[in-house]
Amino acid sequence: MKQSSRYLQRLIIVLFVALITACGVAPEKEVGSSVAKDSSNSLPSPVRAEETKLKKTDMSEADERVKITPPSVVLESVANQPQARMQTGMDLSSIRHVSAPVDRERYAKITDNAVQSVRENPLSTFSVDVDSGAYSLVRRSLNQGRLPVTDAVRIEELINYFDYDYPAPERGAQPFSVVTEVSQTPWNPDSHLVHIGIKGLESANDRHPASNLVFLIDVSGSMSTADKLPLLKTAFKLMVKQLNEKDRVSMVVYAGASGVVLEPTKGSEQAKILAALDRLSAGGSTHGSAGIQLAYAMAEQEQIPNGINRVILATDGDFNVGAVNHERLMDLIEQKRKQGISLTTLGFGQGNYNDHLMEQLADKGNGNYAYIDTINEAQKVLVDELTATLETIAKDVKIQIEWNPDVVSEYRLIGYTNRLLAREDFNNDKVDAGDIGAGHSVTALYEVTLVQGKGHRLEPLRYAQQQTGTGSKSDEIAFLRLRYKDPDGVNSKLIERVVRTGSINNDLASTSDRFRFSAAVAGFGQLLRGGRYTESFDYESVMDLARGARGEDSFGYRGEFLRLVNLASSLGS
Numbered sequence: 001m002k003q004s005s006r007y008l009q010r011l012i013i014v015l016f017v018a019l020i021t022a023c024g025v026a027p028e029k030e031v032g033s034s035v036a037k038d039s040s041n042s043l044p045s046p047v048r049a050e051e052t053k054l055k056k057t058d059m060s061e062a063d064e065r066v067k068i069t070p071p072s073v074v075l076e077s078v079a080n081q082p083q084a085r086m087q088t089g090m091d092l093s094s095i096r097h098v099s100a101p102v103d104r105e106r107y108a109k110i111t112d113n114a115v116q117s118v119r120e121n122p123l124s125t126f127s128v129d130v131d132s133g134a135y136s137l138v139r140r141s142l143n144q145g146r147l148p149v150t151d152a153v154r155i156e157e158l159i160n161y162f163d164y165d166y167p168a169p170e171r172g173a174q175p176f177s178v179v180t181e182v183s184q185t186p187w188n189p190d191s192h193l194v195h196i197g198i199k200g201l202e203s204a205n206d207r208h209p210a211s212n213l214v215f216l217i218d219v220s221g222s223m224s225t226a227d228k229l230p231l232l233k234t235a236f237k238l239m240v241k242q243l244n245e246k247d248r249v250s251m252v253v254y255a256g257a258s259g260v261v262l263e264p265t266k267g268s269e270q271a272k273i274l275a276a277l278d279r280l281s282a283g284g285s286t287h288g289s290a291g292i293q294l295a296y297a298m299a300e301q302e303q304i305p306n307g308i309n310r311v312i313l314a315t316d317g318d319f320n321v322g323a324v325n326h327e328r329l330m331d332l333i334e335q336k337r338k339q340g341i342s343l344t345t346l347g348f349g350q351g352n353y354n355d356h357l358m359e360q361l362a363d364k365g366n367g368n369y370a371y372i373d374t375i376n377e378a379q380k381v382l383v384d385e386l387t388a389t390l391e392t393i394a395k396d397v398k399i400q401i402e403w404n405p406d407v408v409s410e411y412r413l414i415g416y417t418n419r420l421l422a423r424e425d426f427n428n429d430k431v432d433a434g435d436i437g438a439g440h441s442v443t444a445l446y447e448v449t450l451v452q453g454k455g456h457r458l459e460p461l462r463y464a465q466q467q468t469g470t471g472s473k474s475d476e477i478a479f480l481r482l483r484y485k486d487p488d489g490v491n492s493k494l495i496e497r498v499v500r501t502g503s504i505n506n507d508l509a510s511t512s513d514r515f516r517f518s519a520a521v522a523g524f525g526q527l528l529r530g531g532r533y534t535e536s537f538d539y540e541s542v543m544d545l546a547r548g549a550r551g552e553d554s555f556g557y558r559g560e561f562l563r564l565v566n567l568a569s570s571l572g573s
Helices: 002-022 033-038 046-056 060-065 073-081 080-090 133-143 155-159 230-242 270-278 288-301 327-340 354-366 375-384 386-391 513-528 539-547 557-572
Strands: 125-127 176-185 189-200 209-220 246-253 258-266 306-315 340-346 369-371 392-403 408-413 435-438 441-450 476-485 493-500
Touching: 080 408, 125 408, 133 155, 133 354, 133 369, 133 557, 155 441, 155 513, 176 476, 176 493, 176 513, 189 392, 189 435, 189 476, 189 513, 209 230, 209 288, 230 270, 230 306, 246 270, 246 288, 258 270, 258 288, 288 327, 288 539, 327 340, 327 354, 340 354, 354 369, 369 375, 375 386, 386 435, 392 408, 392 441, 441 513, 513 539, 513 557, 539 557
Parallel strands: 209 246, 209 306, 306 340, 340 369
Antiparallel strands: 125 392, 176 189, 189 441, 246 258, 392 435, 392 476, 408 441, 476 493
């Protein structure tokens, strides 16, 4: 019995010590020493004796292997935890702050267009925009489970991401077809939506002019992640496979320094071009300005008269070395543009992405700007829309709408906030504006309030002349003017159209798919920007409108739009 009792006591001691060790509050010196002292009043002497014996024999090796923290140290450690300190009121000043990745993405500030009085400002003038970068940025954010930054949402770029199947102009005539449609505004039954669509002349891919292309590729350290240089290389490989004998490709890279990695090479020598892409790797800082200068030098060296001469810049826009004077860089790009060399920008990556700079560079370079977030987007921009990306059919394209004050009292241009032009700029051929590529389409939407309608947002002026609605042009809503230059032209040409009251269709359900789908995209963009003018229109309303106007949707872009709206609805609720 004594042996059984002694064995039981030793077993209790072992289990007790194991429990203390597992909790991290066992004695630091000899196992059981401090416990025995602390427990001397509660443990019988035989147990203390066995504990001492155990200390000297069975547990000596375990003590050598494991450093056991005394209870006082453990309690101090626990007290240093943020939650414990909040409860105990201890000092937090010595605690290291939790770090998080720094988001250095840059977007230009956007202020939505205000409602204008036709009596006070009858003219609305803006430059066309065929960029699509904002849509891809919105998609990236939503796919990552967050609503996009408000200033990343340029509504016109969301609208113009989609093709609206406008009728193509006839060859030999003007390079554009112009389509207008007017109906009830989906988010405001007391106003009307004026839809203006422009379609550029299409060109078969095998008939585009000879191309002199310079790939300007950022290989700095910031481009090392999978969504940057690896995706960039895959995207360019897709494009290279569309080139042929008459095309020439050069390749310039830049990081801490810049250099030529591929001398001018025929587009048919695809293995050579693809091998040069495969050799690229990321490292170093970003000397973007030096790379651009070298790329333009290469483009000048191989410049093709009456052909396509274009630098294609692929980067995250994080220029941080060299003479990073953006104004000087813009001047250089504008100068080369006048010499016939245009600039297209392709954006990649996130975290340090500079959307503002990428858009500016493309605007100054008479090119378009796209953000490549997936291989599918690379396919869309560099394969399906390659001709539109490369071949310019008209430059400095401007639109001016003159509203009839006898019919329309108020108007608001949706989007194009950084494309607005002064009235006098419309007829000034020295003022730069947007370019349109082969097959490109441009869509603009105005929300208008009719004189005899309801829902006026502006208070009438006390001393202004009263609107009568009995003018000689009372059957006209607006007069549309479109001004453009030929790709190598100096003087602009003018297209004019009248938008008549007889074209108003008050049954939204019977309007064209293009009208309803573009309105759905416009409503979505406004909601992402806060919904200042959208009344009770919500994401569910967007989906209902877009579902009924989805149309053929060969590539699934409209179906993807519905999925993104659904995501935004969940994230915003």
